[in-house]
Amino acid sequence: MSAHIPTLALAWLLLLSSSVGTWAASFSTVVIDAGHGGKDGGCVHHGLVEKKLCLDVALRLEKHLKARGIRVIMTRRTDVYVSLEQRAAISNRQRHALFVSLHFNATRNRAISGMEVFYRSSAGKSVASRILRSMDLNLKGKNRGIFYEDLKVLRATRAVAVLVEGGYLSNKIDAARCATAAHREEMARAIAVGIMASRS
Ligand SMILES: [Zn+2]
Numbered sequence: 001m002s003a004h005i006p007t008l009a010l011a012w013l014l015l016l017s018s019s020v021g022t023w024a025a026s027f028s029t030v031v032i033d034a035g036h037g038g039k040d041g042g043c044v045h046h047g048l049v050e051k052k053l054c055l056d057v058a059l060r061l062e063k064h065l066k067a068r069g070i071r072v073i074m075t076r077r078t079d080v081y082v083s084l085e086q087r088a089a090i091s092n093r094q095r096h097a098l099f100v101s102l103h104f105n106a107t108r109n110r111a112i113s114g115m116e117v118f119y120r121s122s123a124g125k126s127v128a129s130r131i132l133r134s135m136d137l138n139l140k141g142k143n144r145g146i147f148y149e150d151l152k153v154l155r156a157t158r159a160v161a162v163l164v165e166g167g168y169l170s171n172k173i174d175a176a177r178c179a180t181a182a183h184r185e186e187m188a189r190a191i192a193v194g195i196m197a198s199r200s
Contacts (some may be wrong), residue, residue, distance in 0.1 A: 015105035018200060027098040030093040030195060031069045031159060035103040036082030043106035046175035053178055054102045057166060060188030061102070068196055073097070088156030097197065098127065099161035101153055104178060105171040112143030113171035118149040118163040128162045131194030138190035140177060141167055146199065 035054040036042035042050025055076070062072045066081040071075040073094055075087045091099045105116070115135050127144040136143040165186055167174035177183045 010048060017175040023165060024100065026050060027160070027199065028188065029094045029097040029098050030065055030170065031073045031075065031094060031103040031157075032058045032061055032065075033087050033097045033153070034077075035098060035101060036078055037076050040081055041129050043169055045106050045169040046172065046179070047177055048104075048169050048179055050104045050106075050169060053104050053166070053169075053184065055079065055190075056103050056181075057188050058183050061100070061191055064189050064192035067157040068192065070195075071198050084156060086155045087153055091161075094159065094170040097159040098198075099154075099157045099159040100131075100191070100195065101161070101163040102191075103163060105168045106161070107168065108170070110170050110172070113168045113174045114144035115139065115167055115169055116144040116165045117146045118165070119146060119150060119161070120148065120150060120154040121160060122156070123160040124162050127160060127195070127198040130198040131191055134194035134197065135164075135181050135187065135190045138193070139183070139186055141174060 034057075036051035037055065038049065042054065045048065058074065059077065062074060065072050073090065076082050077089050089099060115132065117132045119128040125146065125148070132143060132146050142143055148165070154163060167178045169175050169178065178189045
């Protein structure tokens, strides 16, 4: 049994790296998914409402990607409720798309802070790592890492999909940062740079 593992693992790694390489250059559209909206506010802490921050960063990210010549589709551009199924359907109408969902986090332990990016596929993992690396280089805040997560919105989209958690609103320092337009602008720019890096 054990003798087969190294060969299999190597073959699998080669397959993974070649498919990521092929895919990485091929997306032409980015579907920006501002989390929550309308009746779904997301998390609320320190006077911040997640849905508003998600939309703000989404609109800023749209501007940065368009400036870099990327076609952008938004799942929402106003404070409206959009179901996860609708978000996936919007994305699934696009060919060669990358789906980027934007969120902010919260947890009962208020000491927890930082940025993290979730993925569900090997290509998604590659994009997630480039986005988080760019955020880590350009933003203040803890790098919590990238994580595999079988999130419904990621599962339902046929596009390569990642979900960015821009910070913990339940943490006082993260919340203070995310409350400023300057930080959200820098976050949007950093995400755009990470997305562009995953194309080449
Ligand atoms: Zn959220």
